[in-house]
Amino acid sequence: MSHNPIRPWRSIERRKSRKIRVGSVEVGGDAPIAVQTMTNTPTEDAAATIAQIERCAEAGADIVRVSCPTVESTAAMPEICRHSPVPIVADIHFHYKRGIEAADAGAACLRINPGNIGSPDRVKEVVNAARANGCSIRIGVNGGSLERHLLEKYGEPCPDAMVESALDHARILDDLGFHDYKISVKASDMFLTVAAYQQLAEVTDAPLHLGITEAGGLRTGTVKSSIGMGNLLWMGIGDTIRVSLSADPVEEVKVGFDMLKSLGVRTRGVNIIACPSCARQGFDVIKTVETLEDRLAHISEPISLSIIGCVVNGPGEAAMTDLGFTGGGKESGKMYISGRPDHNVSNADMVEHIVELVEKKAERLKAQREEGETVAAE
Structure with missing residues (x-):
């Protein structure tokens, strides 16, 4: 997926998995x-939920999950699914009827553990509803809610227990001839999660949904998720991700994309390379980067931007990015375009100038992309 013949040490070989669909989004395979x-x-509250989904989609979310614990919640799903700009996954736990209602309401995927929703007949009803509505299924195993018999067998949540649980649920769907499913084996324990995914990746070709569950707040949860999920992604394991943070869902999306961008497996929006700043800085690097991250959050085209405080590393970093600004002049710095020094800009004007350059480049990239898509369609 991210094979780099020039720099092979950057290459990531994706685990081979079968491809399923979550509405318009492909998951697995080469997607x-x-x-x-x-x-x-x-x-x-359909209006509030739709508004939040729209904010998440604007931030880059490909898929959004919505919890459906009650009759009232599934009653709102037709309106939510109709107005959502991205496919919706209905989060179902113990009541099989909520799964049927969500599938009929337009959900693109059901997050459900077949073994937890009762008799084989009930499971069959949910699977039939999913099949009739072109709905995929996510088997979601969680270390904090493993089946009692597995806890008794293994003594505590462990990779073997989580993988056995996942395969038990998968077997139920396979026996019903339903194969459009993906699997997650999440835990709040990062070590347990990574080991479980590694083990699961060896024994199934189902697409894998990655996550460290209940990871924590914005900062600690980001660190924990990045270490755990980053290791798995680096190994080529993982077809869709959710960063679980006690924070605004939009922040989860931003962290998820930043994680994928850092590994070179997705390129969306502006990737800012910036120095941590020191006494050599020719301008306030930290404040400038914070401002630019906010001002450029609306850009979706892939653009790299370096913001370096002085000339020690500035020219070298700018040579590797689409746009770059290096401090060091008297209340001014050098602007680089396509890796080459281009013109000087005053510190006072640099933010507005950089935003303008990025927006213009984004417009050109979008026009080129749309032209390419038109030619491909013809």
Whole structure:
């Protein structure tokens, strides 16, 4: 997926998995790794939920999950699914009827553990509803809610227990001739999660949904998720990801994309390379980067931008990015375009100038992309 013949040490060989669909989004195989998040508004409040989904989609979410614990929540799903700009996954736990209602309401995928929803007849009803509506299924094993018999067998949540649980649920779907499913084996314990995914990746070709569950707040959860999920992605394991943070769902999407961008497996939006700043800086690097991240958040075209405080590393970093600004002059710095020094800009004007350059480049890239898509369609 990210084979780099010039720099082979950057290459990541994706694990081979079968491809399924979550509505319009392909998951698995050679499809881009999809970024997900989950709403935290009351699902029965369709307007609030749709508004949050739209904000997440604007931030780059490919898929959004919505919890459906009650009749009232599934009653709101037709409107939510109709107005959502991205496919919706309905989060179902123990009541099989919610799964049937969500599939009929337009959900693109059901997050459900077949073994937890009762008799084989009930499972069959849910699978039939999914099949009739072109709905895929996500088997979601969680270290904090493993089946009692597995806890008794293994003594505690462990990779073997989580993988056995996942395969038990998968077997139920396979026996019903339903193969459009993906699997997750999440835990709040990063070591347990990574080991479980590594083990699962060896014994199934189902697409894998990655996540470290209940990772924590914005900063600590980001660090924990990046270490755990980053290791797996680096090994080529993972077809869709959700960063679980006690934070705004939009932040989950941003962190997810930043994680994929850092590994070179997705390129969306502006990738800012910046120095940590020191006494050599010719301008306030930290404040400038914070401002630019905010001002450029709306850009979706892939653009690299280096913001370096002085000439020690500035020219070298700028040579590797689309646009670059290096401090060091008297209240001014050098602007680089396509890796080459181009013109000087005052510190006072640099933010507005950089935003203008990035927006113009984004417009050109978008026009080129759309022209290419038109030619391909013809």
